[in-house]
Amino acid sequence: MxxxxxxxxxxxxxxxxxxxxxxxxxxxxxxxxxxxxxxxxxxxxxxxxxxxxxxxxxxxxxxxxxxxxxxxxxxxxxxxxxxxxxxxxxxxxxxxxxxxxxxxxHQLPEADPTVRARIDQRAKKEGWSSLHRELSRVDPETAKRIDENDAQRIQRALEVLYLTGKTLSSHxxxxxxxxxxxxxxxxxxxxxxxxxxxxxxxxxxxxxxxxxxxxxxxxxxxxxxxxxxxxxxxxxxxxxxxxxxxxxxxxxxxxxxxxxxxxxxxxxxxxxxxxxxxxxxxxxxxxxxxxxxxxxxxxxxxxxxx
CATH class of the missing domain: 3.40.50.300 (P-loop containing nucleotide triphosphate hydrolases)
Known part of the structure; x- marks a missing residue:
């Protein structure tokens, strides 16, 4: 349901x-x-x-x-x-x-505290909307499903990209x-x-x-x-x-x-x-x-x- x-x-x-x-x-x-x-x-x-x-x-x-x-x-x-x-x-x-x-x-990578901390630091400086724009450029299919202020999902999508070299949507x-x-x-x-x-x-x-x-x-x-x-x-x-x-x-x-x-x-x-x-x-x-x-x-x- x-x-x-x-x-x-x-x-x-x-x-x-x-x-x-x-x-x-x-x-x-x-x-x-x-x-x-x-x-x-x-x-x-x-x-x-x-x-x-x-x-x-x-x-x-x-x-x-x-x-x-x-x-x-x-x-x-x-x-x-x-x-x-x-x-x-x-x-x-x-x-x-x-x-x-x-x-x-696909098997997705486990959360990586180091990568997440790096993304969080960027978000504090640039804002989550800026990171969402980055995600839109590299993975538009995922980005269109995520609000520009949805920190958790933006972080995960970028984390998967950084760890695997592949977009979340491709998984x-x-x-x-x-x-x-x-x-x-x-x-x-x-x-x-x-x-x-x-x-x-x-x-x-x-x-x-x-x-x-x-x-x-x-x-x-x-x-x-x-x-x-x-x-x-x-x-x-x-x-x-x-x-x-x-x-x-x-x-x-x-x-x-x-x-x-x-x-x-x-x-x-x-x-x-x-x-x-x-x-x-x-x-x-x-x-x-x-x-x-x-x-x-x-x-x-x-x-x-x-």
Whole structure:
């Protein structure tokens, strides 16, 4: 189940759990981090205790996690789910991870602290937008999928280039090493982009009410974590860290976090438009009728226990 942020994926996945023998596999590069609960819209502890979820809370905020890591972890988890006689329900909006399991990946290099430090130093002097322009010249296919202020993804794309001499986009390919499984592709889309943006704004306000600022302050409690940990680059946390460091007032940080979330959703919608040929799309009115989606799954899924 793919969809942009705030499209209702979590709520629908829980409805499907009530009606089908599924276990949920998170396809979300932010929900892997322990402690980042509010800002990643992670299911609450009651839901996690009642509904099987996988690949949530598997890394500390200072640890890196790549598409290759996800490929390996997802393959293992999905195999175990099948062995229990259940169906893996992959849910999320990190489309690079979906692409990895559907099409396969070349072996990418591990993170190199020295190279990353060099890139970070350049970013401090030149700005991430300058490094994004460099990436656009050498790897336009990757650059067009990355916002000019998305520090984590710009850094990784340049790191792969510097370490291998090859662009990140050249490492993706349709491969016999991809997961040999039948994927039923269900995509959630908003009725309108404006409505999605309004939901994003409302949800961020709710997160602030729930204690997102306090969560940010508690998790990123040292200058090293706030400035250098991979998780500190996640939308929402990144802007609130800037407030805590005195770069923005709170209202500005909130406005910038909402704007960055909307930009992220726009990129997700663009990706879905270009990469989801053959997917079954459901819209907001469909999401409110889960029985309709369940019937479609039962009709199309190659699984004799549904």
């Amino acid at each position: 793919k969809g942009p942020t705030a499209s209702g994926k979590t709520a629908l996945s829980l409805k499907l759990f009530e009606r089908l023998p599924v276990e949920i596999v998170s396809v979300d590069s932010a929900q892997i981090y322990r402690g980042l609960d509010i800002g990643t819209a992670k299911p609450d502890t009651d839901i996690l205790g009642q509904v099987p979820h996988h690949l949530i809370d598997i890394r500390e905020v200072q640890e890196t996690y790549s598409a290759a890591n996800f490929f390996q972890d997802a393959a293992k988890v999905m195999s175990e789910i099948h062995q229990r006689g259940h169906i893996p329900l992959l849910v999320g909006g990190t489309f690079l991870y979906f692409r990895a399991i559907e099409q396969g990946l 993706f390919f349709k491969s016999p090493e991809g997961l040999k499984m039948h994927f039923l592709d269900l995509t959630l889309l908003p009725d309108s982009r404006d409505e999605l943006y309004n939901r994003i704004n409302r949800r961020f306000d709710e997160m602030m009410t729930q204690g997102l600022l306090e969560e940010t302050q508690r998790i990123f409690n040292t200058k090293e974590l706030a400035r250098n940990s991979p998780a500190a680059k996640i939308v929402g946390y990144r802007q609130l860290i800037r407030f805590l460091e005195g770069d923005y007032d709170l209202a500005t940080a909130i406005d910038r976090a909402k704007a960055a979330s909307r930009q992220y959703a726009k990129r997700q919608l663009t990706w879905l438009r270009h990469q989801s040929a053959g997917a079954q799309c459901f819209f907001d009115q469909d999401r409110l009728q889960p029985a309709k989606i369940v019937e479609w799954v039962k009709k199309n899924l190659r699984y004799n226990r549904v």
